[in-house]
Structures are given as C-alpha cells and as structure tokens.
Amino acid sequence: MKILVLNCGSASVKWGLYVDGKSVDGGLIERVTDCAQAVREVIFSADVSDLDGIGHRVVHGGLRFTTPTLIDDAVLEAVTRLVPLAPLHNPVNLEGIKIAREMLPGVPQVAVFDTAFHRTIPPAQAMYAIDVEVAQENGIARYGFHGTSHEYVSRRTAELLGRDPADVNVITLHLGNGASACAVRGGRSVATSMGLSPLEGLVMGSRSGNIDPAVVFHLHRVAGMSFEAIDDLLNQRSGLKGLCGDNDMREVLRRRADGDAAAELAFDVYCERVKMYVGGYYALLGRVDAITFTAGVGENAAPVREASLSGLGALGIVVDAARNGSAARDERLISPDGAVPAVCVVPTDEELEIANQTAELLAR
Numbered sequence: 001m002k003i004l005v006l007n008c009g010s011a012s013v014k015w016g017l018y019v020d021g022k023s024v025d026g027g028l029i030e031r032v033t034d035c036a037q038a039v040r041e042v043i044f045s046a047d048v049s050d051l052d053g054i055g056h057r058v059v060h061g062g063l064r065f066t067t068p069t070l071i072d073d074a075v076l077e078a079v080t081r082l083v084p085l086a087p088l089h090n091p092v093n094l095e096g097i098k099i100a101r102e103m104l105p106g107v108p109q110v111a112v113f114d115t116a117f118h119r120t121i122p123p124a125q126a127m128y129a130i131d132v133e134v135a136q137e138n139g140i141a142r143y144g145f146h147g148t149s150h151e152y153v154s155r156r157t158a159e160l161l162g163r164d165p166a167d168v169n170v171i172t173l174h175l176g177n178g179a180s181a182c183a184v185r186g187g188r189s190v191a192t193s194m195g196l197s198p199l200e201g202l203v204m205g206s207r208s209g210n211i212d213p214a215v216v217f218h219l220h221r222v223a224g225m226s227f228e229a230i231d232d233l234l235n236q237r238s239g240l241k242g243l244c245g246d247n248d249m250r251e252v253l254r255r256r257a258d259g260d261a262a263a264e265l266a267f268d269v270y271c272e273r274v275k276m277y278v279g280g281y282y283a284l285l286g287r288v289d290a291i292t293f294t295a296g297v298g299e300n301a302a303p304v305r306e307a308s309l310s311g312l313g314a315l316g317i318v319v320d321a322a323r324n325g326s327a328a329r330d331e332r333l334i335s336p337d338g339a340v341p342a343v344c345v346v347p348t349d350e351e352l353e354i355a356n357q358t359a360e361l362l363a364r
C-alpha cells in the first residue's frame with residue numbers, strides 16, 4: 001500500500017511517503033508561515049502516483065474521534081468546530097487536508113488524531129476539579145495530545161529493552177515545539193500533561209504550560225487585556241520565548257553556554273517543569289521501567305536531559321554523562337547498563353505511525 005503522510009504542525013510541515021510500511025521519501029519544511037503553500041510544494045515534488053491513501057495528523061479530535069477516521073465533509077466540519085480548543089493546530093491541519101483533497105481528488109484521506117491514544121486515561125486524571133455539570137456541558141476535560149508520538153515511542157522503548165509493551169511502564173517526554181509528558185502503563189496512556197488544549201503542562205517554545213488560572217482574570221480585569229490578547233500571550237509569547245526571547249532550544253543552549261542569564265533562567269524553568277512531571281508520574285505509576293526522551297529537544301539537547309533528571313538518584317534515575325553526550329542519533333540507552341528505570345532516547349516517527357494507522361484503516 002502506498003501512503004502519503006502530511007503532518008502540518010504549529011511551526012513546520014513534515015511529510016513522508018510510505019510503501020508497505022517502508023519510508024521511500026520524506027521531508028521537513030521548517031518555520032512555515034503558509035501551510036497551504038508548503039503542502040502544494042510537497043504534492044508537486046513527491047511521487048504521488050498510484051496513492052492508496054493520505055494520512056493527516058489532526059491535533060484535536062475532541063470526544064468524537066478516538067480512532068483513525070476516513071475524512072468526509074462531516075468530519076471536516078467537526079474538526080473545524082474544535083478549532084477554538086487547538087488554535088495553533090487544527091486550522092493548519094484543516095488547510096493541509098483541503099489542499100490535498102483539491103489536488104488529489106479521489107484519493108481516500110484519513111485523519112489520525114493526537115488525542116486518540118489518550119482515550120484510556122481514567123477519570124481521576126481526565127477530570128478537572130470544577131463543577132461537573134459545567135464541565136460536562138462544555139466538554140471541559142483532559143484530552144491530551146502528541147498521542148501518536150507517545151504511542152510509538154513507548155512501544156519502541158519496550159522493544160529497545162527487549163520487553164513486551166504490555167508489561168512495561170514508561171514515562172515518555174515529547175519535547176518539541178509543543179511539549180508533553182505521558183505516563184504509559186502496559187502500552188496504555190494513563191496520564192498526560194496537556195489538557196483541554198495543547199497549552200497545559202510543560203514549558204514549551206512559545207507556550208506557557210501550567211500557570212495559575214487567576215493570571216488570566218488578573219490580566220483581563222486589572223491590566224485590561226482582551227481575552228484574544230491573553231490567548232496570544234500564553235500561546236505565542238510565553239514559554240522559552242517569553243522568558244528569554246528565543247523559542248528555539250538551540251539558541252537558548254548557545255546563549256546559556258555564553259553566560260546569558262535570561263537564557264539560563266529559561267532553561268532552568270523548562271527543565272524543572274519536566275522534572276516535576278517525571279516525579280509525579282513516577283508516583284502515579286508506582287513502578288517505572290523506562291523514561292524516554294523524544295522530539296526535537298528531547299532527541300538532541302543533552303543538557304536538557306541531564307538537567308531534567310539531575311538529583312533523582314534516590315529514585316534510581318541516573319543519566320550516564322558519556323552516553324548522554326554522545327553524538328549518536330539512533331534509539332539508545334543513556335543510563336548505565338542495568339539501571340532501573342532505564343533512561344532512553346527514542347527518535348519519534350509520527351509520520352510512520354500515521355502511515356501504518358492509515359494503511360490499517362484502509363485495509364479494512
């Protein structure tokens with residue numbers, strides 16, 4: 001089966017072409033400002049003859065979409081209604097789908113949702129402690145995101161350890177432009193740091209992650225900011241960018257190495273937040289077999305991995321400096337042999353996972 005995958009992200013377009021589950025072509029267009037144009041370029045440049053299907057990453061699937069779904073007008077409408085809950089993502093996902101449908105009419109298009117893997121999260125983690133009626137009426141709950149990545153990476157981690165995914169507990173740390181942590185028990189998501197929207201949890205490139213919700217009321221009532229302006233502040237002008245002016249961890253690391261105090265503080269806030277989720281999910285899981293770093297920052301930024309897990313030796317969490325600092329780019333252990341939990345780096349491959357899930361749906 002020949003599948004084209006389009007992952008239109010908040011700041012990049014990633015794509016891949018797969019034949020029977022094997023990657024034959026692919027690419028990354030970074031710092032995208034016009035997603036539609038990027039998708040047009042992909043479709044013009046890739047060999048899209050005889051496609052069996054196109055798999056699209058769709059970030060928010062709400063309550064309705066819990067499995068990969070064949071796209072029709074009704075699905076597009078439902079995804080459009082979820083735009084307010086994923087304002088940086090669903091609009092670009094939709095743009096990609098629309099262009100692909102226009103340029104390749106007749107090819108089946110499948111949506112693979114970031115939220116789907118988290119449908120197993122139990123109520124004690126999924127519910128916010130607010131009036132249950134208000135929550136229910138408005139769909140206020142933890143949906144969680146990056147599910148395709150957490151699913152793929154937790155499974156690959158079990159395989160890296162030579163274990164059955166059903167027997168393994170993993171804390172996965174997806175640190176990219178967006179960032180989220182996930183507690184995976186026996187292959188199922190049981191907790192994750194993103195919530196109703198991809199704004200909650202870890203510090204991100206330009207998103208705040210957790211803050212006191214009263215900050216929003218204060219900025220509105222006392223500082224006179226509109227809700228639109230506060231939304232923009234928390235989604236686009238916060239996180240690393242808000243703290244030090246740079247949203248790219250490569251720049252933050254470079255400036256920190258040069259002794260820049262703002263970059264150092266941004267780095268510290270970022271890594272301490274990761275550490276707090278690791279500790280929390282360790283407690284929740286009770287037994288942790290592995291902690292795995294993935295995505296742009298997680299795969300490449302050794303200082304972030306080192307600082308995020310520093311001082312956790314009493315929990316058995318140890319990072320081997322030489323392994324962590326190595327230039328290797330493959331799936332690997334960065335803790336000493338035999339250490340439990342194992343600490344791993346596993347490059348994510350959302351596109352491959354989307355291709356496989358798309359092919360599986362189309363084969364039915």
Ligand SMILES: Nc1ncnc2c1ncn2[C@@H]1O[C@H](COP(=O)(O)OP(=O)(O)O)[C@@H](O)[C@H]1O
Binds near residue numbers: 248249295300
């Ligand atoms: N060599 C590197 N060192 C540190 N950070 C890196 C490196 N390469 C990429 N990154 C970080 O990874 C981020 C992008 O991660 P990625 O997973 O590709 O993001 P997304 O899929 O969310 O668009 C960049 O913003 C950058 O901060």
Ligand SMILES: CC(=O)OP(=O)(O)O
Binds near residue numbers: 009010114146176177
């Ligand atoms: C859901 C999300 O935050 O995605 P990304 O990391 O691609 O921005």
Ligand SMILES: [Mg+2]
Binds near residue numbers: 009176177178295
């Ligand atoms: Mg990503």
